[in-house]
Amino acid sequence: MDRVQRLEWLWKNSQETYDAAKKGLQTNYYGTKYVIEALLPLLQASSDGRLINVSSVLGQLRNEELKQELNDVDNITEERLEELLDMFLKDFEAGAVDTRGWPRAFSAYKVAKAAMNAFSRILARRHPELRVNCVHPGYVKTDITIHSGFLTPEEGGSKVVAVALLPEGGVTGAFFEDFKESSFV
Template sequence: MEGAISNPPNTRIAVVTGGNKGIGLEVCRQLAGNDVTVVLTARDETRGTAAVEKLRELGLSNIIFHQLEITDATSIARLADFLKTRFGKLDILVNNAALGGIEYVRDPVYGSAREEELSGMDMDQRLGWLWENCRETYETAKEGLRTNYYGTKHVVEALLPLLQASTDGRIVNVSSHFGQLRLFRNEELKQELNDIDNLTEERLDELLDMFLKDFKAGTVESRGWPMAFSAYKVAKAAMNAYSRILARRHSELRINCAHPGYVKTHMTINSGLLTPEEGGSRVVAVALLPEGAATGAFFEDFKESSFV
């Protein structure tokens, strides 16, 4: 599958993580529909190649598969080598892969919410329903940070030289309104995470360690961390802060965060308000911003918004 397409000169190359389903799959479909050559990555080879087949059946031939488990350094290095040899550059990196940082009481596939169960519920009521169907443990919180923050960061670090080899390299980190700093009730923490002039990656590591310690000690609430899906919220806030730090350091790239909206996917047990197509289009719009557009910004609903 890797060798199956030819690549005309001047074609943009994109990598999408977690491209086998949900929002990631839609991002692949829409980018490919915009004449971008897409490397659809997935941690599971069978699920990834099936997703590429599905898109090819829709008439999209400019999509190839490459395995990528974002928590595995060897897997990341293999993807970087492949991109270097095959294309010598990368134009767009969409960091979409993530976990909910929770375990599901309902199976997210077979126990999916039926629309009649949720009809008439607004977003907060649906999120309340979702929370009732989830459980957050120390292990799921730790895995959430390891995947959503550190996994994403390690992919960025490995692919950065290839993005710099592009004339218009872009990173879109798929974020969430759950990563916005208003959800932190500890003012000092909120200020520190928003103080991009002074915040460092080392301090972000310390803050994430502190969060896990507090989680273990049962002091998440009293220490003012976000409540409910707390690891997910903390990981997305850390990823947002990292994106802002990187955007300052690499003014030659566009590095932005995009909230796709509340989307019906496995992550939300299908409880969202938007379809994956609608959610994906909010991410693709940021990936395809005009040259010279914003960097270091947070986007929601197709508009620049606030990290706070």
């Protein structure tokens, strides 16, 4: 199967329930956020602290209003991110993801990754002494993809490592795809 066929197959075989969507946000956004907050003092103690969030191109939302708000790095706040996540869960529970333009397929995963991308940019702005970036490792053969990906974990991991090893004082608040800086939205 090609990429599109694999994603269609995954979609047909992994319908989300409200509880799964809520757990997905707890894992992919809040869990990551809490680990970052716990480790932040250690990163700040480093002479060249780096934080690389494993993201996904699926976090690039299609809703123009949401994209604009999440891409407004000067004005987006953690509080607003959490309001948006609460709004998503309420819409999901009501069966109204289409009403506000939330993604229908892999909804919670996409929304959580978009929120993590925005949170990474907030951190980059708040902590200019750190290098805070996001990277899309590609469609990797893992449990989450039911091993349907094109890349081995080593191939996907090499993309994350490449961003972690960028030169000291380099870019921060960026999104990387295929070893290059790319757009968040």
